[in-house]
Amino acid sequence: MRKIHMVDLISQYQKIKPEIDKAVLDTIMSSAYINGPEVKSFQAELEKYLNCKHVIPCANGTDALQIAMMALNLQPGDEVITASFTYVATAEVIALLKLKPVLVEVIPGTFTIDPAAIEKAITPKTKAIVPVHLFGQCADMESIMQIAKKHNLYVIEDTAQAIGADYIFSDGRKQKAGTIGTIGCTSFFPSKNLGCMGDGGAIFTNDDTLAQKLRMVANHGQSVQYVHDEIGVNSRLDSLQAAILRIKLRHLDEYAAARQKAAAYYDKAFGGNVKIKVPERDAKSTHVFHQYTLVLNGVNRDELRQHLASKEIPAMIYYPIPLHMQKAYKDDRYKEGAFPITEKLCASVISLPMHTELDEEQLEYITRSVLDFCK
Numbered sequence: 001m002r003k004i005h006m007v008d009l010i011s012q013y014q015k016i017k018p019e020i021d022k023a024v025l026d027t028i029m030s031s032a033y034i035n036g037p038e039v040k041s042f043q044a045e046l047e048k049y050l051n052c053k054h055v056i057p058c059a060n061g062t063d064a065l066q067i068a069m070m071a072l073n074l075q076p077g078d079e080v081i082t083a084s085f086t087y088v089a090t091a092e093v094i095a096l097l098k099l100k101p102v103l104v105e106v107i108p109g110t111f112t113i114d115p116a117a118i119e120k121a122i123t124p125k126t127k128a129i130v131p132v133h134l135f136g137q138c139a140d141m142e143s144i145m146q147i148a149k150k151h152n153l154y155v156i157e158d159t160a161q162a163i164g165a166d167y168i169f170s171d172g173r174k175q176k177a178g179t180i181g182t183i184g185c186t187s188f189f190p191s192k193n194l195g196c197m198g199d200g201g202a203i204f205t206n207d208d209t210l211a212q213k214l215r216m217v218a219n220h221g222q223s224v225q226y227v228h229d230e231i232g233v234n235s236r237l238d239s240l241q242a243a244i245l246r247i248k249l250r251h252l253d254e255y256a257a258a259r260q261k262a263a264a265y266y267d268k269a270f271g272g273n274v275k276i277k278v279p280e281r282d283a284k285s286t287h288v289f290h291q292y293t294l295v296l297n298g299v300n301r302d303e304l305r306q307h308l309a310s311k312e313i314p315a316m317i318y319y320p321i322p323l324h325m326q327k328a329y330k331d332d333r334y335k336e337g338a339f340p341i342t343e344k345l346c347a348s349v350i351s352l353p354m355h356t357e358l359d360e361e362q363l364e365y366i367t368r369s370v371l372d373f374c375k
């Protein structure tokens, strides 16, 4: 059996090696390392794939979120609502810009932000909502957009884990994750569903004026070369990464299908076991399975992880400590117990190997090893 990894980037690369190697070498020979034609082509191809008017490439997903908040002119003290169960980057940029992060609970089955909790958290100071499409499935965007409209709020989608997912509105209309809100932000970190071989990120919007502003903020606040209208940042996707991403974008749907196939195998194997809850699907969103995350019930997680490790099966905890219990984000508003769902998830979730290269033999071995322990 092939060695099992959380994410198997080497096996994935082997299958497209000639294309990737050529693109990398051609880019090196072009010497257009920054903002070269590869970046422009990737931008155009991603716009087409997402059916989105503007893609603004940048250096990473965290920058994408920061640039989005800067371009919306959010001011110190403005409140930004986001999920309590997420990766730190989302809350980090809010705090970094001296905005006030307002955390709200998630829906336990889908792990995504709870629209009812958003509505309760709105105050006159609320300016934006940042839903996170966690583990590859969209948050309830239809409800979130209705709330945003009613209260005149911006929506910044954190789609770092769900690029390529389709959101299906009740009237049947389909839109790609990240293109529904005011702005969408994504990451091309290697392990993400569309990953490069270094750091990368992008910002999406359908608003022409906002697109111009986002480009300006990402480029030193510069409107014309050496003319700086405001304070910006320096955040670029380099040409080598763009060249790699152009090739991988062509495989993105096939990669999602491979992840979904592995998820279906896991679902079938674990279905009916009362100690293991498989991830729920929201009918309004396809699930592109950035992670396959179980919720354990009456199973010692550390021991399960050790059991799997002894069989050379990696497993990860995304995320072990809720934001409001992190030292850097301690806040008098949120004591232990403030977010019982998030706290319970942090204590009971476990993510199994999930990537595009899992074969049946590996899946059989992983599921059998989990089930042996969770009898």
Ligand SMILES: *Cc1c(COP(=O)(O)O)cnc(C)c1O
Binding pocket: 059, 060, 061, 062, 063, 086, 087, 089, 090, 132, 158, 160, 161, 186, 187, 188, 189, 199, 200, 201
């Ligand atoms: C990965 C990730 C980010 C940050 O992306 P980087 O490219 O690592 O900066 C932000 N939000 C979520 C939900 C992520 O998973």
